[in-house]
Every structure is written in structure tokens, then in C-alpha cells.
Amino acid sequence: MALVPYEETAGVGLQKFHKPLATFSFANHKIQIRQDWRQLGVAAVVWDAAIVLSAYLEMGAVELRGCSAVELGAGTGLVGIVAALLALKSFCTDVHITFSLSHIVGAHVTITDRKVALEFLKSNVQANLPPHIQPKVVVKELTWGQNLGSFSPGEFDLILGADIIYLEETFTDLLQTLEHLCSNHSVILLACRIRYERDNNFLAMLKRQFTVSKVHYDPEKDVHIYKAQKRNQREDL
Numbered sequence: 001m002a003l004v005p006y007e008e009t010a011g012v013g014l015q016k017f018h019k020p021l022a023t024f025s026f027a028n029h030k031i032q033i034r035q036d037w038r039q040l041g042v043a044a045v046v047w048d049a050a051i052v053l054s055a056y057l058e059m060g061a062v063e064l065r066g067c068s069a070v071e072l073g074a075g076t077g078l079v080g081i082v083a084a085l086l087a088l089k090s091f092c093t094d095v096h097i098t099f100s101l102s103h104i105v106g107a108h109v110t111i112t113d114r115k116v117a118l119e120f121l122k123s124n125v126q127a128n129l130p131p132h133i134q135p136k137v138v139v140k141e142l143t144w145g146q147n148l149g150s151f152s153p154g155e156f157d158l159i160l161g162a163d164i165i166y167l168e169e170t171f172t173d174l175l176q177t178l179e180h181l182c183s184n185h186s187v188i189l190l191a192c193r194i195r196y197e198r199d200n201n202f203l204a205m206l207k208r209q210f211t212v213s214k215v216h217y218d219p220e221k222d223v224h225i226y227k228a229q230k231r232n233q234r235e236d237l
Contacts, residue, residue, distance in 0.1 A: 017045040024078070026054050027085035031128050033076045036120060043075045043117045049163035050075070052223040053191035054082040056216050062158060062189070070110040070156045070181060072142065072174075073164040077124045080111035083160065084129055084137045110156070112142035145173025154183030162191045165202045175205060178228075182210075188228040189215075 016022070017037045022045075024031045036044040057064070057079075064087040071080035087107030113121050122139045129137060141147065159181055164174065178188060188210065194200060203226065206212050210228035217224050 022046045022076075024051070024054070026058055026082045029085055029128070031078065031081060033078055033124055034120070034127070035076065040117055040120055043113065044120055046076050046078055047163045048218075048221040049191040049193065049223050050078045052216075052218045052221055053079050053160065053162045053189065053225060055218075056189070056191070056225055057082055057086055061215070062187070064107060064158070066107055067157045068108050068110075068155065069158040069160060070112060071160045071162075072112055072144070072177065073161060074111045074113045074121055075117065075162075077111050077121045077128075077139075079160050079162050080109055080137070081125060081128050083158075084109040084133055088133050088136065108136050108138075110138045110140055112140050114143050115141045142177070144170060144177040148177060148180045151181060153180055154186065156181050157183075157186055159186060159188045161189070163193070165190065165192050165199055166195065168198045168201070171198075171202050171205060174202075175209065178206075179209060179230075182230050184230050184232060186229065189225060190228065191223055191225045193222050194224060 017035060020035060022033045022035055024033070024046075033046050034044075035046065056062075064083060067087060069080075069083050069087070071077070071083065074080050084107075087109060111121060111125060118139060118141055125137060125139055126134065140150070142151070159178060165171070182188065192199065203212060206226075206228055209231065211231055212226055212228045215225050215227045
């Protein structure tokens with residue numbers, strides 16, 4: 001996550017980021033996310049992609065029961081918080097994406113970001129998750145392409161990312177991280193706006209290693225959600 005300063009003279013579109021709290025309702029819970037653009041810039045505000053991805057999870061598009069999930073570049077942690085709340089409640093039966101989860105006992109969510117953002121991230125997670133859920137949620141440092149040794153290869157069934165593909169210099173490290181965290185059965189969900197040609201370039205890079213499809217589009221917020229899974233050997237032949 002890049003860190004950028006907040007300017008009081010920023011346009012109207014950025015004023016929502018200056019609010020100290022952003023309030024949402026997901027999974028029958030009121031979620032209050034603390035924001036701090038002044039100190040942490042883009043890592044400490046809620047972007048539309050996180051809202052759209054959270055809503056997509058709430059729609060029941062992903063089976064979270066028993067799922068081991070991780071959020072990358074979590075920032076405020078909204079998506080990871082919603083995933084944890086949904087993983088520990090009754091689920092819809094209308095499931096569009098399924099996992100082979102017989103080897104997983106109980107849902108577990110890991111919420112990650114760079115070290116500089118961890119304390120802020122932890123504060124939002126602790127403030128918004130009931131005590132009985134918090135033991136199943138871990139906030140952990142992950143700098144893409146660097147400290148992958150602290151994560152087992154193919155550790156997660158579901159990898160989540162909201163607005164994490166905007167810095168071209170991070171693309172190679174992000175792809176390496178996705179490759180490490182995924183098994184052949186893992187599903188990646190990436191929510192993003194397509195702002196620049198480099199965003200399409202990342203999707204092209206992703207398609208070299210994963211099968212990629214667009215599974216949702218929110219026209220109001222102009223946010224796309226892409227699903228990716230590792231290519232199997234037969235597909236590559």
C-alpha cells in the first residue's frame with residue numbers, strides 16, 4: 001500500500017476519506033471503520049472496491065463455511081471483517097462458487113497488510129468483531145513477494161483483494177504472492193476499477209498463470225470483480 005498525504009483542498013470526491021468513521025451494515029452487523037488518511041493515506045480509508053466485494057460476499061456467491069480465507073492489502077480491514085462475520089453465521093444455500101473443504105475444520109480468516117499499517121488494521125478488526133469470533137481471525141504482516149515463508153504454500157481456499165492492483169511496480173510481487181498462497185482448489189476474488197491501461201496489463205499477466213473470469217460488475221461504483229484459479233496442467237498442454 002502506498003502512503004500519500006491528505007490535502008484539505010482535495011476535491012469533493014475525496015471528502016468522504018477525511019471522515020474519521022465510515023459506517024456500514026453487513027452480515028446483520030453495524031460496522032464502524034476508523035479512517036486516518038492524514039497518517040496512512042490510501043491504506044487507511046474505505047475504497048468502493050472494498051464495499052462492492054463485501055456486498056458480493058454477503059450475496060452468498062462464495063461458500064465460506066469451513067473456509068480458510070485471506071485478505072491481501074487489507075487497509076482498513078473491511079473485507080476481512082465481513083468475511084469473518086459471514087463465515088460464522090448461517091449461510092445462504094444459493095452458492096455459485098464451491099470449495100473442497102473436507103480437510104478444513106472451522107472457518108479461519110487472515111487479514112494482511114504491510115507492517116506500517118498493522119496496528120491501525122488491528123484496531124478496526126478488534127472494534128468490529130464479537131469476542132467469540134476474534135480467535136478465528138488473525139491480523140498478520142504480509143509484504144508481497146517478501147515474507148512468504150511465514151505462510152504455507154497453498155494455505156488458503158479463498159484469497160480476497162480490493163483495489164490492490166493500481167501500482168505497476170507491485171504486480172510481479174503480487175503475482176508471486178498469489179501463486180504461493182493458492183492451491184489448485186483455491187479461488188481468488190479481486191475487486192477493482194479499471195482506471196488505467198496498466199490495470200488491464202495486470203489482468204493479462206494474471207491470465208498467464210490463472211484462469212480468469214469477470215463474475216460481477218457494479219455500474220454505480222464502476223467496480224469489477226474477477227475470479228481467478230490456478231491453471232491445471234491439462235489446460236496448459
